[in-house]
Amino acid sequence: MKSKFFLSACWLIPHIFLSSIAHSLRGQQESQTVNGSSSIWSIAIHGGAGADPKRWTHEQIQLRMEGLHAALQVGVSSLESGGEAMDVVEAVVRALEDHPHFNAGRGAVWNAEGNCMLDASIMDGHQMLCGSVASVQRVKNPISLARRVISDSAHVFLVGDGAEKFAEQLGVALVEPDYFRTDEQRRSWNRWKERDVTNKTSWNQNPINVDDPLFYLGTVGCVVLDSHGNLAAGTSTGGLLGKRWGRIGDSPIIGAGNYAKNATCAISCTGVGELFIRHAIAMRVSLQMELGGKSLEEAASEAIDSILPKDSGGLIAVDHRGHIAMPFNTPGMARAAARSDGYRMAALGKEESP
Numbered sequence: 262m263k264s265k266f267f268l269s270a271c272w273l274i275p276h277i278f279l280s281s282i283a284h285s286l287r288g289q290q291e292s293q294t295v296n297g298s299s300s301i302w303s304i305a306i307h308g309g310a311g312a313d314p315k316r317w318t319h320e321q322i323q324l325r326m327e328g329l330h331a332a333l334q335v336g337v338s339s340l341e342s343g344g345e346a347m348d349v350v351e352a353v354v355r356a357l358e359d360h361p362h363f364n365a366g367r368g369a370v371w372n373a374e375g376n377c378m379l380d381a382s383i384m385d386g387h388q389m390l391c392g393s394v395a396s397v398q399r400v401k402n403p404i405s406l407a408r409r410v411i412s413d414s415a416h417v418f419l420v421g422d423g424a425e426k427f428a429e430q431l432g433v434a435l436v437e438p439d440y441f442r443t444d445e446q447r448r449s450w451n452r453w454k455e456r457d458v459t460n461k462t463s464w465n466q467n468p469i470n471v472d473d474p475l476f477y478l479g480t481v482g483c484v485v486l487d488s489h490g491n492l493a494a495g496t497s498t499g500g501l502l503g504k505r506w507g508r509i510g511d512s513p514i515i516g517a518g519n520y521a522k523n524a525t526c527a528i529s530c531t532g533v534g535e536l537f538i539r540h541a542i543a544m545r546v547s548l549q550m551e552l553g554g555k556s557l558e559e560a561a562s563e564a565i566d567s568i569l570p571k572d573s574g575g576l577i578a579v580d581h582r583g584h585i586a587m588p589f590n591t592p593g594m595a596r597a598a599a600r601s602d603g604y605r606m607a608a609l610g611k612e613e614s615p
């Protein structure tokens with residue numbers, strides 16, 4: 262009896278010892294990934310979905326790639342030194358807004374009356390706080406004003422004159438409307454004006470005519486998992502070329518073009534906003550993970566490939582473990598991504614997908 266006890270103890274004690282080491286190692290790995298107390302971080306950015314980049318000039322390709330690389334580097338540098346998700350998203354989106362070859366901030370598309378009307382939103386997945394602005398015409402960096410909606414107002418969404426008065430009160434940088442207008446967008450708008458009325462009124466409701474280089478959308482966005490385990494998402498746009506006065510797309514609408522929740526993921530969309538709003542695309546991706554048990558990759562692909570019609574746009578997303586998804590159903594989507602494990606990519610068209 263005694264020897265039996267002795268034998269089982271000889272087997273059991275090292276077993277318990279080894280499995281407790283394995284358990285604590287697993288726990289460590291888990292907490293490194295989930296709580297982010299280590300150095301794990303992920304970032305993805307986009308510069309809009311739409312027409313095939315093969316139809317662009319060499320110069321257009323180069324300028325957009327340079328813009329993506331520069332904005333990604335802003336985010337990577339900050340994340341490497343422990344930057345917070347909301348700060349990183351704001352800084353990266355500002356860089357893209359300031360770049361004249363994306364449809365956000367300077368370089369935004371013109372609406373039917375030839376004005377730039379800008380929309381933006383930002384969301385903090387940790388505290389579930391969000392701020393949006395829409396139809397602003399003088400705010401240099403709409404993403405920063407959207408963030409001030411969170412920190413300095415009791416609201417989540419400010420529009421038009423009210424949003425600009427709010428900016429004035431806070432001393433947020435304002436510019437003359439001409440600051441946003443570039444020659445490239447003037448040429449696009451002139452070509453758009455020459456089109457017949459049917460084209461002008463129908464395309465907001467439909468997928469993009471991807472054979473037409475005019476329909477490179479160029480909205481910008483950034484999603485981040487920081488090394489503290491927090492997620493954030495930001496999106497900024499001039500909307501759709503030739504949009505009607507007063508039209509607001511998905512970009513400033515939380516749950517449609519932008520969303521973040523620490524338990525699931527952070528998402529920023531680009532495409533025909535009307536379609537993203539109808540299907541609550543950003544929220545759908547998060548809910549498919551939370552309630553549907555899908556992975557980030559599955560939830561993001563389902564939204565873009567099964568829910569939205571072909572040629573309507575794409576999205577970027579990171580989850581709470583640092584996975585990245587960037588599906589799109591148009592010929593191109595300007596995008597770039599990086600992770601703390603050394604992964605880096607930047608691409609405009611399909612064939613360059615990671």
Ligand code: ASP
Pocket residue numbers: 309310364478479480498499500501509510511512518530531532533534535
């Ligand atoms: N989604 C934006 C909008 O509909 C446009 C874009 O993504 O380029 O306003």
